[in-house]
Amino acid sequence: MKAKIIKIGNSQGVRIPKLILEQTGLGEEVEIEAEDDRIIIKPAIYPRNGWDEAFESMSKNADDKLLDADLTGQEDWDQIEWQW
Numbered sequence: 001m002k003a004k005i006i007k008i009g010n011s012q013g014v015r016i017p018k019l020i021l022e023q024t025g026l027g028e029e030v031e032i033e034a035e036d037d038r039i040i041i042k043p044a045i046y047p048r049n050g051w052d053e054a055f056e057s058m059s060k061n062a063d064d065k066l067l068d069a070d071l072t073g074q075e076d077w078d079q080i081e082w083q084w
Contacts (some may be wrong), residue, residue: 016041 003014016026029044058064 005012031042031044033040
């Protein structure tokens, strides 16, 4: 499919047909990269996407405990080892 580059304010852009947007799943926010002679448009990545649901699931399964709660075997290790 061919498209024309159009002026948008001080920039230029390309109109993306609805069919292509539906096929790719692109939303309102995207990442744009230039690679050699190509422009790559990808869905925006949200690193913490889904964390809320994961934390809720962990809480329901009681998996939200600290893994290193007591590595020394002594609860008062800080009080003994360090001078305050």
